[in-house]
Structure formats: structure tokens, C-alpha cells
Amino acid sequence: MINLFSLKKKQEAAKEANDGRPPVKKQSAGELRVQKDISELVLSKTTSITFPNGKNDLLNFEITIKPDEGYYTGGTFVFSFSIPTIYPHEAPKVKCKTKVYHPNIDLEGNVCLNILREDWKPVLSISSIIYGLQYLFLDPNHDDPLNHEAAEVLRDNPRQFESNVKRSLAGGYVGGHHFPRCI
């Protein structure tokens, strides 16, 4: 290896040749992988994506879901995605930016979706998470509640739940909480 270090001079010459060029942004492995995920994304007509920081920041984006069936038909729900630099070793951080009356989403926007936490695997992708989120609106689940009150109503009185959701989407109060209109 001592031979390796005697080549140091050559390296310094190369360094000079590089001078004058602006320093380049280093890409994390997570960024490389999310590029692949995003370049292959096929979104259904109920879903759209935006990149608030422009085309070169794929680590932060927003997914908008407008369910066309189920309790939440007609609503518009925005989720922020934040991709860790060691993605896919770690799952993306996803928050619901729209205040929603939903058994599996709390009023702060935390989402209870298994693949976002305990069941995350590196083979999953951004696409899998989007499917998961769409599914939450088609089939809200009272067994895994984050919003306890909403879960109880869904379990005990689905009709009441349906009308509560309608009221929340139109902009109104449910159980003492105000939900901004999102239709």
C-alpha cells in the first residue's frame, strides 16, 4: 500500500485540474433509490404528486389523494413524504397535512399504516405506500385506531360514521373538533 500512497502527487495534479468547477451536490444512496421509485411511478386518476422544492429534490414531495369511492368520496387529502438518506433501509416519513376524521389518522396527521413502521421492508417502494394510503380511505379500520372516537363510531354505528365523515368533509364540527372543508 505504500506504493499506493506514493501516487499522491498524481492525485494532487488531478485536484488542480478540477479547480474552478463548482462543487457538486453529493447524492445519498436514498436519493438514488427514490429516483428509481419515482421514475417508475404510475399514479391512478385519483392520485397526484407535486415536488415543492423542484425537480432535483425527490426526497420531499406531496401526494394528493381524491377518493372516488367509499366514505371519503370527493374529499382531497394531502400527504407529505420525507425520504430518509438511508432509504430504503428506513421507511419514508409520511404525514397527512389535511385534518381528517379517520380512525387510522389522528388530528395531528400521524398515519397508522403498518408498512410505514413495523412492517416496512426495503423491497417495498413509494408506490406500495401510496396503495396503502388509498386503501385507508376505501377501508378505514376500527381495529387499529389512532383516532379513538372515530373508530368507536365506525364500529358501533357505521351510518353515524358515514354522516360524520360527510360533515367533516364539508367543513364542520365532529365530536368537538372542527374540520376544514376539503371537497
Next chain:
Amino acid sequence: MGAMDTGNMEGRWRDLDYLLLRQGNIVGPGFEPAPEIRDFLQDDFKVLVIGAGGLGCELLKDLALSGFGHIDVIDMDTIDVSNLNRQFLFRMHDVGKPKATVAAERVMKRVKGVTVIPHHCRIEEKPDEFYKDFHIIVLGLDSLEARSYINSVVCSFLEYDADGTLDMSTIKPMVDGGTEGFKGHARVILPGVTPCFHCTLWLFPPQTTFPLCTLAETPRSPAHCIEYAHLIQWGQERTSETFDADNPEHMKWMYEQALKRAEQFNISGVTYSLTQGVVKNIIPAIASTNAIIAASCSLEALKIATMCSSGMDNYMMYVGTQGVYTHTVSYEKDMSCIVCSLGVPVHADADSTLDQFMKQLIADDRFSGKLSKPSVSHLGENLYMAAPPILEEMTRENLSKSLVELLGEKGGTVNVNDKKLAGVLRVQVAFSDAASEPNAMDTAGAG
């Protein structure tokens, strides 16, 4: 002075000289015993230690006592009272001071003749050129993110000749140590030659996470209560503040909330230190594990620097839970690693447009049929994204730009994605000299 003045002590370097002045059966390639090797180690060789914590303190001490004369150390942390049991370079009155600064000062005081330069900052704050200056980098880190970052920096230094031969002078050797309780590892990474950190990322177990609804509805353990306070309650009750794990008031609040919740669910075992452990993901550190791993790392650094012995190939694990168990494995490079692999060399005309270049790739036999609608990026810039439509639109204008405009005079590595590819395809773009090879496109392109 006297006894502590090790710089001038008779026979100070006797043990090192045994290694450097004698021939042996297991010396590294090209090793010729000579006194100049020690001079090289003490006068010219520059080593960077990343991290001045549990492993870092041991590493600095070991490297200095092994004869390394110029050491830099970088650490963003300040000294906490809980560090003092094992981070032996620090004392009670150092609490609150930067680890790097104090560590450098102490090592220089105790080991005469060594220069330790501290850097109290994040590793991302240093330009890449900073890291290029060292002959070797020794890592004493506790996070995947930091390892992953430094790995991508050193891998980006690699340069290849036109025929794909690695330029050996661009290799920045790394020695990585890691400990968790009674377990640890030491490994040698020669980027481009042995597996890089990312090649073997799968070695690291996934972080344990609890389902949010379990935390919210059916907590069963003290950790569940702490995570509830951390992930849910903070956001509910201190909406406008960002939680800072190093702020004692924040941590105390977290502990109190967790304790209340634990009482509510009849769970015992929530303590302040457990709260810190769960929130900061701390596993109790064992001083002896750090000492063993740091010793192994320092020895490997010495071998790489002097070639006095052949190096570790390439990963040593240590388990000290029942007796002492070690095992050394030679992991293999991931030939398609998105961080360290060479990529497929492709010759292109500097003046061809991105659109023409992509057509050239699609027609290239080596990717037979695997490319149909490729997306291309280069150093953090998305040159063309085939999907989703919003990105396609934002990147479409690049299709008519020339490669030299997009990649610079020397070409470079581009990452190609396509539905039919299992992973990211790395392509090394070299510009063919259009003047001397008028048919460069024909000879290098579709084939």
C-alpha cells in the same frame, strides 16, 4: 515531564520497529523493512478519525501510541456527563465542551510528538476536498446515516481509466468500527476493491419500530409509553416546538409524560435513562467492547499505512456476551452497487443531445431490451425523468441539450432507471474524440 515524556523515551518505538524493520512471512505486498517507514508514518502520513466518542477516544489513543504523527478528529458533539465512564479523555470539568477539541488536547498532552487537529462540526459541513487530504479515514461512528454519507464521499473519489482500470491513487482506504453493548465489528473498506458500506447495508438489522396504533391504544411496555410521548404527545401539546433530544427540559418533559401514561396503563419500568435510551436509540455502551474494536481498527490502519502485515479481509465481528467470540468474513462486493460500482463504460459524442444519447443506450446490446423509457440523472440533478408526467414536463427541455453541456467536459457517471431494470444502472460516459474518430458513434454506439 519525566515519565510522561514518551516522545524522547529510550526504546519508545521498539515494538513498532519490530514490525517495520524486520521481514516476515505475512507482510503485505511490496513490504521492504526500512527505518523510513516509521518516518513516513510520523512525518507524512495523515489519518482522520471520525467520531470522538466511546470508540473515538480509544482510536485516538491507540493511533497516537502506534506512531501515527498527524491525526485529525472530527465530531459535532459536546461532552455529556454520561460519557465520562468510558470516554476516558474527558473529565467532569469538560462537560459541555466540544469532544473533538478536548480529545485532541488530551492526546497531545499525553503522547509527545503527535499533532491532533480537532474539527468541531458535522461531517457534512466539510467540503469533499477536506476528506481527500487524508491517507486513511478511521470511523468511530454510531449511525448508519453518517457512515453512509462518508462512504458516498470516498466512493465518489474513485476514478477509472478509459478501459475501466481503477486508478489506485484515488482509493481512500477506510477502517470502520462499530459497537453495540457486548457486540462489535471492525472492517476494512478499500473503495472500488472491497465491498463498500452500501454493498453490505443489509448486514444492519432494521430499527425496531412499534405500530402507532399499539402506542395509542394498547401500550404493553415502558418503551411503548415513551414512544407515545415522543411521537404523539409532543406533536399534540408542544405543536410549535421542535423536539431536541439534547435539551434536558425536553427530555424531562418526555419522561414525565411517559411516566403518567405508564401509570395509567399499570406499566412499570419507565425511568429517565430508559426514556433517553428509547428516544435517542441508545444501547448501553461497554468500555471493553470499544477498547477491543478500536484496537483492531488501529492495527488495521497501521497495516494499511505500512504494509507491515497483510490486512484483514475484510470484516471481523466480535461477540463478548458469553466468553469471547470473533469471526472474520470476506464479504463480496456488490458488482452493481449504486455507490461504488464502476458502471458500464459507454462512449458517446460530446455534442450529441440527451435524447440521442438515450436512444444510443436503448440500442446498446449490453442492455439488450432492458431499456425502453429510461430516466437519467447525474450528480443530484435529474436530467430526464420519464415519469410521473409532472417531472417529465420539468425535465423535457434537457432532451435537446448536448451531453457536454449537461455533464461537463469530462463526461461522468450517469444513473439510468427503467421499469425493466431490477436496480439503478450506472453508466460511465466517456466522450469520444469526434475530430480524430469521425465515426465514433457508429463504432461505440449501437454495435
